Amino acid sequence: DLEASEHEGRDYIFQLDRVMGAMKNRAGIAEWAYTSNITKENEDNWIQVRLDLSKQEKQSWEETKMYKWQDFQDFTLRRMFKKYSLLGASALSDEKYGKLMRYVSGMESNYATSKICSYKDQSKCDLALEPDITQEFSMSQDPEELKHYWVEWHKAAGAKARHNFTEYVNLYNEAAKLNDFQNVADWWQSEYEVSDFEQQLAKLWEDVKPLYQQLHAYVRKKLRDKYGDVVSARGPIPAHLLGNMWAQSWSNIESFTRPYPDKKEIDITQAMRDQNYTALKMFQMSDEFFRSLNLTAMPEKFWQNSIIEKPTDRDIVCHASAWDFFDGEDFRIKQCTTIDKEFFETTHHEMGHIQYFLQYKHQPFIFRDGANPGFHEAVGDTIALSVSSPKHLRRVGLSTGNAEDEQTEINQLYKMGIDKIVFLPFAYTLDLFRYGVFRGTTPPEDYNCHYWRLREMLQGVEPPVNRTEDDFDAAAKYHIAANVEYARYYVSFIIQFQFHRALCQFAGEYIPEDLNKKLVDCDIYQSVAAGNALANMLKMGSSKPWPDAMEVLTGQRAMKADGLLEYFRPLHEWLTAENQRTGEFIGWESSRTQYC
Numbered sequence: 001d002l003e004a005s006e007h008e009g010r011d012y013i014f015q016l017d018r019v020m021g022a023m024k025n026r027a028g029i030a031e032w033a034y035t036s037n038i039t040k041e042n043e044d045n046w047i048q049v050r051l052d053l054s055k056q057e058k059q060s061w062e063e064t065k066m067y068k069w070q071d072f073q074d075f076t077l078r079r080m081f082k083k084y085s086l087l088g089a090s091a092l093s094d095e096k097y098g099k100l101m102r103y104v105s106g107m108e109s110n111y112a113t114s115k116i117c118s119y120k121d122q123s124k125c126d127l128a129l130e131p132d133i134t135q136e137f138s139m140s141q142d143p144e145e146l147k148h149y150w151v152e153w154h155k156a157a158g159a160k161a162r163h164n165f166t167e168y169v170n171l172y173n174e175a176a177k178l179n180d181f182q183n184v185a186d187w188w189q190s191e192y193e194v195s196d197f198e199q200q201l202a203k204l205w206e207d208v209k210p211l212y213q214q215l216h217a218y219v220r221k222k223l224r225d226k227y228g229d230v231v232s233a234r235g236p237i238p239a240h241l242l243g244n245m246w247a248q249s250w251s252n253i254e255s256f257t258r259p260y261p262d263k264k265e266i267d268i269t270q271a272m273r274d275q276n277y278t279a280l281k282m283f284q285m286s287d288e289f290f291r292s293l294n295l296t297a298m299p300e301k302f303w304q305n306s307i308i309e310k311p312t313d314r315d316i317v318c319h320a321s322a323w324d325f326f327d328g329e330d331f332r333i334k335q336c337t338t339i340d341k342e343f344f345e346t347t348h349h350e351m352g353h354i355q356y357f358l359q360y361k362h363q364p365f366i367f368r369d370g371a372n373p374g375f376h377e378a379v380g381d382t383i384a385l386s387v388s389s390p391k392h393l394r395r396v397g398l399s400t401g402n403a404e405d406e407q408t409e410i411n412q413l414y415k416m417g418i419d420k421i422v423f424l425p426f427a428y429t430l431d432l433f434r435y436g437v438f439r440g441t442t443p444p445e446d447y448n449c450h451y452w453r454l455r456e457m458l459q460g461v462e463p464p465v466n467r468t469e470d471d472f473d474a475a476a477k478y479h480i481a482a483n484v485e486y487a488r489y490y491v492s493f494i495i496q497f498q499f500h501r502a503l504c505q506f507a508g509e510y511i512p513e514d515l516n517k518k519l520v521d522c523d524i525y526q527s528v529a530a531g532n533a534l535a536n537m538l539k540m541g542s543s544k545p546w547p548d549a550m551e552v553l554t555g556q557r558a559m560k561a562d563g564l565l566e567y568f569r570p571l572h573e574w575l576t577a578e579n580q581r582t583g584e585f586i587g588w589e590s591s592r593t594q595y596c
């Protein structure tokens with residue numbers, strides 16, 4: 001009868017959960033071994049472990065189907081069964097599952113090990129993306145040099161991945177269908193548990209687009225002033241001039257584009273170098289910030305097992321990552337830290353993942369996840385919004401700036417905006433592109449030119465040189481090569497401002513309409529009230545639908561652009577006035593050249 005099966009179901013699912021937790025630990029150790037030492041042997045071992053585990057997953061999946069869990073009374077039990085009833089990629093045959101993993105590890109290892117030649121010294125051909133190309137790209141103001149690094153990287157990391165990517169799409173879609181999804185796009189979107197996810201993304205973009213267009217027009221003018229006619233007055237911005245390989249953050253061109261150049265600039269990269277900062281010091285500062293909020297300290301194993309600097313004796317996947325080994329004590333970060341502003345933020349970003357792991361480690365294994373993927377990406381960034389405030393940077397001795405005046409505040413909002421606002425159309429493009437690929441509306445013969453049509457339409461950028469279908473520029477971005485869904489970052493860059501605003505109110509740092517408690521000046525450092533409110537949301541993991549988690553912290557049950565727009569309102573007003581003053585054309589006409 002129903003009662004017996006629900007009672008038996010409870011015993012079964014919690015036993016299964018413990019088995020799955022041990023399996024995730026084993027899989028994590030094998031994947032860590034491979035991505036922290038890229039060799040054929042370690043890749044083979046990782047794939048073998050995953051194949052072994054898929055046998056166990058298939059068997060458990062069959063057992064789960066024997067329970068009429070949809071009729072169970074207990075919400076948590078139903079939710080656990082529902083999540084365990086999704087088998088995932090291991091629904092494929094061993095042969096196909098193995099091939100799918102080979103395609104992905106092939107793309108990821110190519111990305112991680114790609115080397116290109118220096119612009120200045122064509123005989124030096126051992127430049128890796130991190131730290132070499134990233135460093136060059138962030139410092140250079142020579143369009144020809146930037147074009148060289150852009151073209152060579154997109155050739156080495158992008159074009160070479162096209163075959164693997166095309167095969168991966170077919171197999172991954174097969175796996176989606178075996179899990180009762182139309183395609184991978186629907187599978188990825190199901191993670192957000194709303195029926196109109198794609199419409200919500202479009203609505204958020206409509207809300208933010210006017211602000212982005214003003215910022216884009218302003219920056220285009222500044223680049224035109226500096227580089228001349230290579231930057232058109234009314235068209236897209238050439239993507240290699242924005243200080244970042246993917247034009248996803250424009251922070252590196254702040255020094256010569258900021259609104260009030262004669263105002264003192266806070267340069268924490270220089271300050272950290274002057275103060276002999278190490279990677280470890282950055283991690284210790286981040287840990288101390290979280291502890292100041294009454295959150296949890298990094299456990300001993302974190303400091304023992306993490307890799308925070310690039311090894312010199314082997315190839316590793318340098319792209320920053322945070323790892324939960326599902327044993328309640330082993331949590332790690334792997335990143336190739338360099339001492340600069342970008343990695344100061346990245347360190348907080350990754351520590352945010354670890355803090356989330358720590359806060360939900362009491363949950364059943366199946367609920368040890370973000371309320372949705374965007375939540376996991378938002379935790380560290382939300383903390384970093386406080387850390388990057390002038391008030392906080394003064395508190396920790398990374399800035400000697402004086403109190404804010406109107407112009408300094410605009411400069412500060414501009415610095416935040418060329419990181420946070422410009423990221424949104426980039427993130428939106430990446431998964432709009434892949435939704436079309438998985439749905440088949442973008443066929444392989446159109447992959448590259450469609451990718452650029454989306455980038456021009458949404459981001460208002462164009463490639464520095466003509467492109468063809470021999471290129472595959474999308475895979476020059478880690479997450480495309482490594483099969484990591486990207487809408488999570490788009491969601492994160494919206495909701496982190498909802499989280500930040502709520503935390504600032506808990507901390508007494510933000511009071512609407514109070515000019516002494518402005519959002520832009522908020523720093524929640526040492527606020528136990530804010531930390532407790534954040535912890536209450538993080539402890540839930542994925543045990544409840546994400547609107548319940550968001551409501552616990554913000555009182556809102558939907559992701560909305562209002563937090564971001566409120567934060568940047570003074571900048572929006574300033575940009576609009578400035579663009580009117582200089583007569584800028586707002587938006588962009590299609591590119592002068594047919595580049596694809």
Ligand SMILES: C=C(C[SeH])C(=O)N1CCC[C@H]1C(=O)O
Nearest residue numbers: 248319320321322346349489
């Ligand atoms: C730092 C990570 C690892 Se989860 C990352 O991939 N991020 C953080 C912000 C956006 C995105 C990127 O680098 O493209």
Ligand SMILES: [Zn+2]
Nearest residue numbers: 349353376377
């Ligand atoms: Zn992340």
